[in-house]
Amino acid sequence: MTLFDAFAKQAPNKVFFSICLGALSGVSYAFLIPIVLSSINNDPNDITQSVESVRTFLSFEVSNYAMAALFLFVCVFIVFSRTISQVMLTRVAADMTSVLRVKLYKRILAAPIDALDKMGHSKLINIITMDVGRIVGGARVFPDLLMNIVTIVGLLSFLMYLNIDVFWFVLGAITFGIITYQVPILFSNRYFAHARQKNDHLMESIRGLIFGIKELKLNDTKSKAYFKDVLLYNEHEAVKADKTGQTIVRASVNYGDMISFFVIGIVCFIFINYEAMSNDELVGVVMALLYITGPIALVIGAIPSFLYAKISLNKVNQILAEMPDEDINETVEVLEPWNTIHFSDICYQYKGEDSAEGFKIGPFSFTIDKSTITFIVGGNGSGKSTLSKLLTLHHMPSTGSISFGNTLVDKSTLKSCRQTITSIYSDYYLFDRLLDGNGAENMDKIQSYLKELALDTKVTIDDGKFSTIDLSDGQKRRLALLVAFLEDKEFYVFDEWAADQDPMFKEFFYYNLLPQLKMKGKAVVIISHDDRYFDIADKILVLDSGELIDCITDKKVIKQRTLHRTIISDNNALKAS
Known part of the structure; x- marks a missing residue:
């Protein structure tokens, strides 16, 4: 041209x-x-x-x-x-x-x-x-x-x-x-x-x-x-x-x-x-x-x-x-009802400079079920961020497959499957308005959420637009959480959401909001280092160096691990004081 x-x-x-x-x-x-x-x-x-x-x-x-x-x-x-x-x-x-x-x-x-x-x-x-x-x-x-x-x-x-x-x-x-x-x-x-x-x-x-x-x-x-x-x-x-x-x-x-x-x-x-x-x-x-x-x-x-x-x-x-095109079907269709997301032998390989092989995660297999809360844990460089992008279908696996119930995620269904997902990443972006057009219909629900999240004195919504987003980091995350709840999707992914919240809101998030989503039949994934709250998990996926080294589903083991980590954290706090 x-x-x-x-x-x-x-x-x-x-x-x-x-x-x-x-x-x-x-x-x-x-x-x-x-x-x-x-x-x-x-x-x-x-x-x-x-x-x-x-x-x-x-x-x-x-x-x-x-x-x-x-x-x-x-x-x-x-x-x-x-x-x-x-x-x-x-x-x-x-x-x-x-x-x-x-x-x-x-x-x-x-x-x-x-x-x-x-x-x-x-x-x-x-x-x-x-x-x-x-x-x-x-x-x-x-x-x-x-x-x-x-x-x-x-x-x-x-x-x-x-x-x-x-x-x-x-x-x-x-x-x-x-x-x-x-x-x-x-x-x-x-x-x-x-x-x-x-x-x-x-x-x-x-x-x-x-x-x-x-x-x-x-x-x-x-x-x-x-x-x-x-x-x-x-x-x-x-x-x-x-x-x-x-x-x-x-x-x-x-x-x-x-x-x-x-x-x-x-x-x-x-x-x-x-x-x-x-x-x-x-x-x-x-x-x-x-x-x-x-x-x-x-x-x-x-x-x-x-x-x-x-x-x-x-x-x-x-x-x-x-700039390549995703080359996917742009038509959004309602998915066949599903209860489980299957990740089968998935692997993702980054491309380095001059086509050299970069960081790799997998292959591994696991499932995410509705009405459950799954924690993904691991140290820095373990592959949590890459896995989160696979969970939300921003990355497609290099090998392996993902399916929502009987619906295989491929080029024909990728966009439709994405519409069932809501995520708040660690580097999330907060828009200055509600973009789904549901603000007017949900004003009572919005006011209730604003009050629960202690934002009712900070933010008002007029014609779907926030009065301000000039807030503290913690307040912005809570406002992003409000938007996520209003979207009412089937699958929620939270990446270190509570990292900059004070203890009161951490408690509220883990012991109030997440159980609410679980009771509504949502599939919930939490990427977090907050091990003192592992007791709410139904499953814990442990990553290390791009590999899934453990998948804990036994509630007794999860509670024992949570109690053990809580005692260690409390002792460390006492020593520090």
């Missing part, structure tokens, strides 16, 4: 009509010089002709009124045709911006989670916020570029009419100037591409500064090293490449601006010594060359915008090509 293709495909009829108007405007622009020259070249000593051609208009005497009227008509036509052409193409450019962004939104929504994780959030945000704007910025110069190119062609045609030898000389000089102008532009293009690549690294560095600020403030050495070796390095590299590219472009543009004046000088001081030209021809040539200076400068000045747009469009095309 080239820049013009993206622009023209948006609204081909409007673009064609705008091009026609722009072309007419450019021709009319070029036509102004012959009109002026024709008026100037009338014989001023012909008194009869002078008197007959004078008319009074709005108390002003206008000589050569016929040519004056034509001149005014052409000027008005240029204003209207140019404005209409520019407005139409500007609106098409605005629509193209929206369409391109929406296309990216859809591709992100349709892409697998692991592909998005591999690309990185910073790169995706940079594409949407910076590159799309640059593409549209390049597209928006089309109207002016078109009109000025047509104007240049019209003026060159007028030069051909005046003096064919001058025309060929001027055409050759302009061609030489443009070619010599393009050479440094090719070099600047490399610097702009390098600057664009460094901007991705810079965006990731800024993201690290914002989200890692707490850690940086606790370690001055780390803070200074990050500032100098990461932030400043990427900042300076991006700015250095951009400044070099801009320097080359500015010098080239200034050279391009003077091409017409160089040609005028050569014609006036050198060319006339070798070719016979009348004064009228020389005046016409000089006027045409002076007039052509502006359009040439504008055409050359538009090149940096095109360079940026081309680089950004290549980046967008690259991302679109690299």
Whole structure:
């Protein structure tokens, strides 16, 4: 997809009509010089002709009124045709911006989670916020570029009419100037591409500064090293490449601006010594060359915008090509009733750099039943997070199978199976509104949950939107829990939900809310280190280094393990005090 293709495909009829108007405007622009020259070249000593051609208009005497009227008509036509052409193409450019962004939104929504994780959030945000704007910025110069190119062609045609030898000389000089102008532009293009690549690294560095600020403030050495070796390095590299590219472009543009004046000088001081030209021809040539200076400068000045747009469009095309589609059935159908989720010999393998094998979990088998609470426990790096994404079907197993009752999870059923799941991850995102449209129907239930979660004095809901999400971490998690309960799905996955809750809400979560879900017939999975609450579990899955090393279902063993861990925790607390 080239820049013009993206622009023209948006609204081909409007673009064609705008091009026609722009072309007419450019021709009319070029036509102004012959009109002026024709008026100037009338014989001023012909008194009869002078008197007959004078008319009074709005108390002003206008000589050569016929040519004056034509001149005014052409000027008005240029204003209207140019404005209409520019407005139409500007609106098409605005629509193209929206369409391109929406296309990216859809591709992100349709892409697998692991592909998005591999690309990185910073790169995706940079594409949407910076590159799309640059593409549209390049597209928006089309109207002016078109009109000025047509104007240049019209003026060159007028030069051909005046003096064919001058025309060929001027055409050759302009061609030489443009070619010599393009050479440094090719070099600047490399610097702009390098600057664009460094901007991705810079965006990731800024993201690290914002989200890692707490850690940086606790370690001055780390803070200074990050500032100098990461932030400043990427900042300076991006700015250095951009400044070099801009320097080359500015010098080239200034050279391009003077091409017409160089040609005028050569014609006036050198060319006339070798070719016979009348004064009228020389005046016409000089006027045409002076007039052509502006359009040439504008055409050359538009090149940096095109360079940026081309680089950004290549980046967008690259991302679109690299971003795979999940290739699943998008139709959501009601699943056949199920009571058990079967995970049979599932295994998931991450891909490392250069297709090398990364971290792996499995293969292992287990079941998740409705009306039960299952804990998944293990140390750091044991595979809990990867398993949670398998549970919620964000990852599909490399080998093995998952089935909801008799429904096998595959490309035809994946989206339908996902609709039965609600999850709150450790890195959850809290939206500022209820997106399922059930807020108005559930206001009594919402108020009850807000009161139970001690949020009724902090948050209100108006037309499905939260009054605020500027809350503490614990309050945000409780609000996310409210949203999860309102969704009323069949399968709930909580990843370290209670990690930042105070003891009162931990007790409430484990001994009140989770049993409520169990009594409603929900399948509940808890990923947690809170071993003093293991007694509510019906099953405990123990992971270590990507392997399922134990599956505890005996309630006596679970209670004994919970009591043992509670005694250890209490003794440690007493020693610490």
